Amino acid sequence: MRKYKSSIIVSIVFFGIWEVIARYINAMYILPSPSKILEKIWILKEPLFLVHLPATLLVTFIGLLVSVGLGVSLAVIMNLSEKIQKAIYPIVVVTQTVPITAIAPIFVLWFGYTIWSKIIVTILITFFPITVNVYDGLRSTRREMEELLITYGASKKDIFIKLKIPSALPYFFSALKISVPLSVIGAAISEWLGAQSGLGYFSKRMMTQLDGAAVFAPIVILSFAAIIFVFIINVLENKIVKWRNEV
Structure with missing residues (x-):
């Protein structure tokens, strides 16, 4: 708990200032106070937590799962062949230059308001x-270590499993910590652009009613969900990549 002390203090100060400014402005449809947002979450807890949050989490988990499989597969393939790397890498980069808000409606046109249009948007944001x-991470292995294993009779498969994968693990967890918040954002954006349920959809609907606190409520829930997911990944990283803490 001590290592989070500074973050807790900064958060308390930030939300305290926000509360004061919001009460001073006294325009809840523009800048609702944190207390009003929490109050709104409590009032709308049933639709938020029983209907819209599960819909968003489902999109997030499926999109992230597919992104992990796709991203790791592409990374391994590029590491195996320099020619394939030169062919694939520019395409991977190009996928990130297309504005999601511009291409997402196309997916809605293709797949309708189904879960797949939202999952594809999430994948596009997170797999990169x-x-x-x-x-x-796979390229970070030292050449001397590979040559040493070769002199001991190690095959390419042995080098990949015993050297490259352990070297790539810290990079993989770092990527997850980046991708998890992005997957939440991707799911919310896709729901904003076209959905029938989800926290993004709920926030957009409340905006049409000029209910500022209700607009912020899903954002707060999504933020806490992302924080929890990143915390879980940190715990898993500390348990799996123990050797890095011992170096």
């Missing part, structure tokens, strides 16, 4: 950092 980070 996984691909790039894992690829860099």
